[in-house]
Amino acid sequence: MNKNCCDIDACTACSTCAALCPVAAAVREFPGPKLAGPAAERFRRAGARDDAALAYCTNCKTCEITCPSGVPVAAINMRARAEHQKKHGRKLRDWLLAHGEHMAKLALPAQPLADLGMDNPVTRQVLKAIGIAAGRPLPKYARRSFLRQFGKLRQQPCADKIVFFPGCFTNYNAPEVGLDLVAVLQANGHEVVVPKGLNCCGLPLVTGGYLEEAEAAAKRNIAVLAPYAAAGVPILAACPSCGLMLKQDYRELFAADGAAEVAAKTYDAMEFLLELRDAGRLNTAFKPGKARYLYHAPCHLRAQGIGRPTLELIGALPGVTVADLDAGCCGIAGSYGFKDDRYEISMAIGQELFARIKAEQADAVLTDCGTCRLQIAHGTGAKALHPVSVLRKAYEPAYKL
Ligand code: SF4
Ligand code: SF4
The missing domain is CATH 3.40.50 (Rossmann fold)
Structure with missing residues (x-):
């Protein structure tokens, strides 16, 4: 864990974040980024406060985007929330949502039965009983994962290589996005590599309060990606949350060797394509x-x-x-x-x-x-x-x- 993460002293109490936090605007019980984050952290560090309201924070990072002093408010909240959950226990529902990659690996061999099962009124009742919203449609699993389909593609060999970090949603739910990206990169003279050994970026584990597991996931990804970063190969994410983990959160939350090098070579997919255009190469x-x-x-x-x-x-x-x-x-x-x-x-x-x-x-x-x-x-x-x-x-x- 990064001991230097989450400097609270930079907060000048300007309240800019409080004015823009979408959760504070929607929920009276949430005191807002400034009070739940840096202000409450002073009390938490003195052992005087244990803040259940942190569970409302979505980790949307609007506070971090808007903070003029660069306070990592969302990271402060995620760390404090993990500590709170360690002390007070977690729900089965939260474990399941934090471990979506495990669930997808179990479900995929049985797709479409898994999808049919999810839509089944009995299953929905069970899910409701453990705390999954009845009105929320569940994402369907893909019949064949991105990785399975990618393994069968015949790409044109190109001198320019790209590493693609697919992430769980693209891999298990929306493989067409990954396949579309491969086609676009091939049309632009790049060959796509998806190295073996990558796992979930770890964001669901961070927001679920499982920071140690998230750190382990981050370190596995960094170990796979760092040699490519060192060789100057760009790393692309088509999911902004995976991309933000690779670019920022691995460095901010975890003191992992190689995280800065990986971050420096990571691009959002559309960001990379725009750079190609700006270089006259699109x-x-x-x-x-x-x-x-x-x-x-x-x-x-x-x-x-x-x-x-x-x-x-x-x-x-x-x-x-x-x-x-x-x-x-x-x-x-x-x-x-x-x-x-x-x-x-x-x-x-x-x-x-x-x-x-x-x-x-x-x-x-x-x-x-x-x-x-x-x-x-x-x-x-x-x-x-x-x-x-x-x-x-x-x-x-x-x-x-
Ligand atoms: S990350 Fe949390 S505190 Fe910050 S703006 Fe989003 S909901 Fe509010
Ligand atoms: S965290 Fe940043 S935006 Fe929020 S009150 Fe402190 S200095 Fe202002």
């Missing part, structure tokens, strides 16, 4: 289209401080327009919105985004995060896509894998 042989998209920037993409590459890349496609929704957090925050005692909060946070989407006429909503896509589809009924899927279509049929 293949721009796009076929003309006709579409209007809306774009939702996930919190963990905004926390990366890379702007909104999707707006530039998709907006430059012939015949395509894309409008920035700019409506803050969607509210789902990974597994947060699946909890029965957080579902209403999650939907309340997403209201502004839902209203803007419903007020617009568009072919689809684009967003980089898999669970944001679930929330948008649930909250609005709109079709939600990863932007790389739109790019892939713009290259077809010339670059079909």
Whole structure:
């Protein structure tokens, strides 16, 4: 664990974070980032306070994005929450949500039975009994994981290599996103490598309060990725939360050798493609289209401080327009919105985004995060896509894998 993490003395009590925290706006019981984070931490470190309200924090990082003093408020909250949960115990529901990778590995061999089983009213009753929100649709598992399909692809060999960190959602639930990224990179003269030995980025473990397990997961990933980083090979994540873990949280939370080197070579997928464009290396042989998209920037993409590459890349496609929704957090925050005692909060946070989407006429909503896509589809009924899927279509049929 990084002993230097979570400097609270930099907080000047300016309250900027408090004004923008989506949870504080939706839940009276949550005192907000400043009070739950650096202010309460002083008392916690003196052993005088044990704060159950920390369970409301979604780890959306809006506080960190907005803090002018660089206080890692969300990291402070996650560490304090883990300590609180160690003392007070955890629910089965929270263990299951934190260990989604284990659950997917168990479920995948039995897909589609697993999906049918999840939709079964009896299963939903059992899930409700352990605290999974009855009104929340569960994501379907893919018939074949990304890794299984990737292993069968025949890529064009290229001198330029890319390491792709697929993450759990792409691997088990949305393999088409990973396959679309491979096709787009191949169309741009890059060969994709997915090294063996990668596991979940560890974010569900961090938010679930299992920091030791998250650290072990982080160290396994770093051990696999560090040799590629040292060789100068870019590492891409198509999920902003995985990307933020690799870029920031591994360094911030865990003192792992190689974390800084891996962070320096990690890119969000669309960020990398925009860099190719800026270097004059993006293949721009796009076929003309006709579409209007809306774009939702996930919190963990905004926390990366890379702007909104999707707006530039998709907006430059012939015949395509894309409008920035700019409506803050969607509210789902990974597994947060699946909890029965957080579902209403999650939907309340997403209201502004839902209203803007419903007020617009568009072919689809684009967003980089898999669970944001679930929330948008649930909250609005709109079709939600990863932007790389739109790019892939713009290259077809010339670059079909
Ligand atoms: S991480 Fe998000 S929910 Fe948690 S305190 Fe910061 S802004 Fe609020
Ligand atoms: S954490 Fe940052 S934004 Fe929040 S009160 Fe302190 S200095 Fe201000």
